[in-house]
Amino acid sequence: MSSADNGPGAEDLTRLDAAELARRVQAREVSSVEVTRAHLERIEAVERTGLNAFLHVAADAALAAAAAVDDEIAAGTVRGPLAGVPVAIKDNMITRDMPTTCASRILDGWRPPYDATVVRRLREAGLVPLGKTNLDEFAMGGSNENSAYGAVRNPWDPARVPGGSSGGSAAATAVGETPLALGSDTGGSIRQPGAFTGTVGVKPTYGTVSRYGLVAFSSSLDQIGPFGRTVLDAAMLHEVVGGHDPCDQTSIDAPLPPVVEAALAGARGDLAGVRVGVVNELSGEGFQTGVLSAFTDAVRVLTELGAEVVEVSCPSFTLGLPAYYLIAPSEASSNLARFDAMRYGLRVGDDGSRSTDEVMSATREAGFGAEVKRRIMIGTHALSAGSYDALYGKAQKVRTLVVRDFSAAFERCDVLVSPTVPTTAFPIGDRVDDPVSMYLADLCTIPANLAGIAGLSVPCGLAAEDGMPVGLQVMTPALADDRAYRVGAAYELARDTASGVPFASTVPDPAALQGAS
């Protein structure tokens, strides 16, 4: 395809946010087919530069879905506020018409028989799935370098990682391959790549977005959430996929917090009466200077918007990281036992000469990458009879302490804020051989997962020393996700008003990427 196919407006469509695209499609100023084609062309152009954000692009299915939405709109039916808008899906959510790999060799060739609940809801709401995005294998990682299909590059600097594990969804959204994407966040995998790529990423309250059809990593921590280039876009996608699902046993049977309403309210730019707590333990020593100054500046903006800022202490947060790296691998070691060479995807050495056990271990040996094997070993050890009390049991106690710290802090504050990550995106290759330094990228995001509460990351400028995006994290009590959207939207507006340029329009140019890679 060439951009000439779409006329002169084609490139512009990939710069528009989802809310505006939806408005234009529904007003029939532009068709969903045109919008979809523009994004498919952008994908083709950008992936050619080696971004590697997509594992599968479903061009024909996307155009057919878009045409169906256009027909409905012409006949007077609009399925939902985002009808006609393209979306990308992290490849650990199952899709009946596209492969699902979890970026692992072990799922080679697997075609899921049904759609994850979130995917079904996207389709029902008239969104147009463009394809499946790259990730760290089984969502284990913080840089996307653990993908069996190669690292994803950061659109802001192709020599750097986009973060992980939802790096494909984040990079694709940042660079305009899609206006919206779904990710999953177990210890920070939406918020951290959101911060690294200058996108908005949200981990909703645990149990408020269905995990049915999300390939399980750590079931008590995993949560699906939205990426967008604006807070409102993320809220609109959140509202499409969220809400009770009887197919997910941990789904909360409660109304979804009014996230879109809150994002719209926030955009009126007033935070009077909102009590914002700055978490002492989540800044300071070990944090990159440019991250700290962007964060401090963001807190100043919140004050100017009328928020009342206080400092809070959550002493157990420093133990969150080691606790997470016992709990998550423990659950993973159990969840990944289902990849036994019998039920899904890859099977190695099944030539009649080997026992079932031998085929199973040959398949796992060939099918799982190094990080996945490391997690299975750590988890199996932490759960073993001799280590359970000292490792897994203790980690669960820390989890309770983290929950208590949050409860105490939320007595004094409506939301808590921190930098989303201690540093900006690091160079590809820098941390991949040093898992502990990689794990440190999750320092600020893990507490919210351990407690099951909500967290949003909104871009708060670029770090002076490297020009890379920085994220402001806003955390709220469980089922109060709307507060994060209100604060995020108010901040976003003030940020753009101060700089005079909407940050969401500063999409990196693929031509520049090509030159640099």
Ligand code: GLN
């Ligand atoms: N980086 C963290 C890990 O490697 C978080 C992953 C995630 O949230 N899926 O486990």
